[in-house]
Amino acid sequence: MTAVATLAASIRELRKDYVLSGETVHALRGVSFDVPEGDYISIMGPSGSGKSTLLNLLGCLDRPTAGSFLLGGEDVAKMNDDQLSETRAKRIGFVFQSYNLLPALTVVENIEMPLYYGGRIDAGTRDRCVELANLVGLGNRLDHRPSQLSGGQQQRVAIARSLVNDPRFMLADEPTGNLDSVMTAEILDLLASLNAEGRTIILVTHENEVAARTARTIVLRDGHILTDERR
Amino acid sequence: MSRGWRTLKLSIKSLLLHPLRSALTVLGIFIGVAGVIWLLSIGEGIGRAAEEQIAGLGARNIIVRTIKPSADEVQDAGYGLTRDDYIRLLATVPTIDKAIPIREVSREFRNGTRKFEGRCVGCTPDYAEVTRLEPRQGRFLTDGDLINQSNYCVLAAETADRLFPFGDPIGQKIMVDDHFFVVVGVTKSRAPSAGIGGSVAAEDFSRDVYIPITTMETRMGDMEVVMKPGQFQRDLKELSQITIQVKDRDLVLPTVDVVRDTIARNHTLADYGVTVPLELLQQAQTTRLMFMLFLGLIAAVSLVVGGIGIMNIMLATVTERTREIGIRRALGAKRRDITQQFLAEAVVLSVVGGLLGIVGGLLCRPISILIRGRLLEWFPEQMATLPEVVRTVEPMMVSWSIPLAFAISVIVGVTFGVYPAIRAAQLDPIEALRHE
Structure with missing residues (x-):
């Protein structure tokens, strides 16, 4: 990774305040860092350090109280709700700790869902979803429901779903938090291979083994960046 | 596949996840719509019968009779x-x-x-x-x-x-x-x-x-x-x-x-009396209009009750599906998409109820004749004490009652579906995702 590489995202003096039962909570107190294209970052920190808040902001699920978040040159802080939704649908792949698959839909339908909101469903959609299911090793489970799959398989469906829009920017919120070590290894291999394709990945974790697989680790504490180290 | 079609398919799919609940909600609208058609038909039938009796005496006639x-x-x-x-x-x-x-x-x-x-x-x-x-x-x-x-x-x-x-x-x-x-x-x-x-x-x-x-x-x-x-x-x-x-x-x-x-x-x-069928006809028409208005009001109340049923079920659905809403929002659904989805479900419920209600309404004549036949057979004495009109009325389908009933059911669906749909869309995606 070199300094001249283009930036996937640029975070400057990002602040986020919440009002919780009349009291203002400063979740982020000015966070700045750059994310070069193709980087693989892990964010760590104790609970309450602001890592989930940061990830929500990076995932365009929320807007900062102050500061700027440039995603591919556009300031997310200035977007309205519809633009945020569109950014989520088209440019960001999101993987959750609890998979967040819809129980009523099959594997293929779950994978397909972001396209539904990106408005890009066409004749080739199903083929593409099947291809992604194959990529994550679930080619033989296309019409299963999430409840018929193991946790690792569900997470792989979720990864396939996050890939369906071919995002350059992927976020993962403790993607291995609910998995055993074998499945954790599988998921991390999958993420590593996606990073190797050139996708930028930022994941939140509190496991050092997971962080060790990434190229760079940012540690947060009390809404500040404590350390930002590249391996 | 067009967007509207997909929304429709999705809403039908969600509704089928809770078949009993959906069916009961549909029943509310069904009763309302069938009620509108039945009441209007019976009102029309009674009115027509009275008018025919009067018209039988001739609308151009004046009858002067010795008393x-x-x-x-x-x-x-x-x-x-x-x-x-x-x-x-x-x-x-x-x-x-x-x-x-x-x-x-x-x-x-x-x-x-x-x-x-x-x-x-x-x-x-x-x-x-x-x-x-x-x-x-x-x-x-x-x-x-x-x-x-x-x-x-x-x-x-x-x-x-x-x-x-x-x-x-x-x-x-x-x-x-x-x-x-x-x-x-x-x-x-x-x-x-x-x-x-x-x-x-x-x-x-x-x-x-x-x-x-x-x-x-x-x-x-x-x-x-x-x-x-x-x-x-x-x-x-x-x-x-x-x-x-x-x-x-x-x-x-x-x-x-x-x-x-x-x-x-x-x-x-x-020692004589003058009877004018035309006057009676006009009176009968006014009475009939009042009667139909009254029946219509009753039916409208039952439709509102059906609509509240829809709203109730949709609000429950929104709460129950908060997490689903959060997931959809996180994956790029706009507020509008969520509103549309829930509104579509409410409208599908009310339209299905409306269509079934129309079918039920069309069966008004055969069913009421059947029931009357049974009653006459089983309780001849009690039936004999009823007024002639009740014993002989033939419901007449009022042609405009079908589009009216259908339009009302759609309006009810939209009216009572809008609020839950907007509530669903206003949910904060992060909060919704945390919801268990």
């Missing part, structure tokens, strides 16, 4: 409409197209040893047209019969069948009092006319014998002697009724006033 005053007022003098009244009306009221003098008396008709009690009606040839009697055999009375005071008669269907059970009555003779009458025609049987209030009583045209009124006057006179045990009653009247047909429907009401004046001038007793 017997109390006994001490009459004494031995005659009462009621006179032949002079008839002549004066014809001569002085230019808007009259036809006027028919009618005299009705009870008589025993005989053919050899066969006897039959019935009504002997003295009338003119126009009587057949105005009361809508059609010949089954032969002819009705003619002007010639009237002028010649012929002893010709026309039999009503039942009279003919009872006096001449075998063979053709035409050309045969029947005996009334001491006079022979030659049968020249038989009328088809006709539905009895109902009494509609005023001085017009129900008439059953099946046991009649029609003879020229001139013949009746010369052969039978104006005096009727009624002998009952302990009672000897004389009844002197010239005419029972004058039926007037006016040239144009618009002229009926002005003509009524003239007719009233003309007759009142020569009557000191209140």
Whole structure:
């Protein structure tokens, strides 16, 4: 990774305040860092350090109280709700700790869902979803429901779903938090291979083994960046 | 696949996840819509029946009928409409197209040893047209019969069948009092006319014998002697009724006033009554409109209740599916997408309920006839105490009730679906994702 590489995202003096039962909570107190294209970052920190808040902001699920978040040159802080939704649908792949698959839909339908909101469903959609299911090793489970799959398989469906829009920017919120070590290894291999394709990945974790697989680790504490180290 | 189609498919899929809940919600709308159609149909059926009864008397007609005053007022003098009244009306009221003098008396008709009690009606040839009697055999009375005071008669269907059970009555003779009458025609049987209030009583045209009124006057006179045990009653009247047909429907009401004046001038007793079917028709129409409005209101209330059912279920659904909403939002659904999804579900529920309700509404006639048949079979005594209208009403489908009911069901779906849908869309995606 070199300094001249283009930036996937640029975070400057990002602040986020919440009002919780009349009291203002400063979740982020000015966070700045750059994310070069193709980087693989892990964010760590104790609970309450602001890592989930940061990830929500990076995932365009929320807007900062102050500061700027440039995603591919556009300031997310200035977007309205519809633009945020569109950014989520088209440019960001999101993987959750609890998979967040819809129980009523099959594997293929779950994978397909972001396209539904990106408005890009066409004749080739199903083929593409099947291809992604194959990529994550679930080619033989296309019409299963999430409840018929193991946790690792569900997470792989979720990864396939996050890939369906071919995002350059992927976020993962403790993607291995609910998995055993074998499945954790599988998921991390999958993420590593996606990073190797050139996708930028930022994941939140509190496991050092997971962080060790990434190229760079940012540690947060009390809404500040404590350390930002590249391996 | 278009966007709308996908939204529709998605909403149907979500609704099928809770089939019982969806079915119960649909039931609410179904009852409302079917109720609108049923109530309107039954209201229309009752209204039509009343109008037909009245129209059966002729919308262009004015019926002037003799009413017997109390006994001490009459004494031995005659009462009621006179032949002079008839002549004066014809001569002085230019808007009259036809006027028919009618005299009705009870008589025993005989053919050899066969006897039959019935009504002997003295009338003119126009009587057949105005009361809508059609010949089954032969002819009705003619002007010639009237002028010649012929002893010709026309039999009503039942009279003919009872006096001449075998063979053709035409050309045969029947005996009334001491006079022979030659049968020249038989009328088809006709539905009895109902009494509609005023001085017009129900008439059953099946046991009649029609003879020229001139013949009746010369052969039978104006005096009727009624002998009952302990009672000897004389009844002197010239005419029972004058039926007037006016040239144009618009002229009926002005003509009524003239007719009233003309007759009142020569009557000191209140021995006649004027009935105007058109007036009754207009009253009936107003009543019917009120009735339908009232029924419509009841149905509207049931639709609102159905709508609240939709809202209730949709709000529960929104709470229950908060996490799903969060996931969809996180994956790029706009607020609009969420609103559309939930609104589509509400509309699908109400439209399905509406369509089923229309089917249920179309079954109104067969089902109500079936139920009535059963009830008549099982509880004949109780049913007999019900008003005639209830026992005989035939629901009439009102054509505009179907689009109306459908439109209402859609409006209900949208109205009661909007709030839950907006609530769903207002959920914060992060909060919604955390929801268990």
